[in-house]
Amino acid sequence: LTDLSFYEEAEKTYRLALTRGLNFARLEEGLAQVLLHQGKKAEASDLFKNLAEKNPNSVRCLNNLAICFKAMDDYNHAIQYYFKALQIEPQNVKIHYNLALAYLTKGKEKEGIKILDDIIRINPNYEKASLKKLQLTDPSKYEELIAKGVPKNSDEDPEEAKLLTQGPSPEEALRDKVRNALQGQNKTVEQEEKISQELKEKIEKFPPILA
Numbered sequence: 001l002t003d004l005s006f007y008e009e010a011e012k013t014y015r016l017a018l019t020r021g022l023n024f025a026r027l028e029e030g031l032a033q034v035l036l037h038q039g040k041k042a043e044a045s046d047l048f049k050n051l052a053e054k055n056p057n058s059v060r061c062l063n064n065l066a067i068c069f070k071a072m073d074d075y076n077h078a079i080q081y082y083f084k085a086l087q088i089e090p091q092n093v094k095i096h097y098n099l100a101l102a103y104l105t106k107g108k109e110k111e112g113i114k115i116l117d118d119i120i121r122i123n124p125n126y127e128k129a130s131l132k133k134l135q136l137t138d139p140s141k142y143e144e145l146i147a148k149g150v151p152k153n154s155d156e157d158p159e160e161a162k163l164l165t166q167g168p169s170p171e172e173a174l175r176d177k178v179r180n181a182l183q184g185q186n187k188t189v190e191q192e193e194k195i196s197q198e199l200k201e202k203i204e205k206f207p208p209i210l211a
Helices: 004-019 027-037 041-054 059-071 075-088 093-105 109-122 127-137 139-147 158-165 170-204
Strands: none
Touching: 004 027, 027 041, 027 059, 041 059, 059 075, 059 093, 075 093, 093 109, 093 127, 109 127, 127 139
């Protein structure tokens, strides 16, 4: 993972954007991400909760909140929000996999394997689920496959990895994300100000309606 000083800088940038009243897509989510990465889990959780409340039908928001609870070792709430996400997208194998990992991390192997079976029924080509089940039920066969060159299965949640690291180059990816979002919003603000000024000038030219 990357140097926390970068995420501290990113946090300041996100907060500055919020204080300026900017409201581009996923601004609060970006702030929550860098807070979670810095270990500021309680504040990140509050932001993710707020986003989920404002977007109750957003699988992304529900999944992010579940991931945050998982990072806080609150597996009961993580499982609860994964289930809420699945009520909206019952065929989403990534959410199913996240749920399976939450059960397994909590020590509920039976429930975790059941979810893995559900994934395999939904999408037999989702190899992570098949490998994870094999790792749990037949470790020797799993190790044989690894020895033959099959990529080793990771317990890392695929969505969680993306959320916490922002991709293969965390510093560059997040810096570009913040910069592009701010530049795009600034452009919008400038356009809105221009329109507002044009309207103001047009209104000032109107003759008075009342004496």
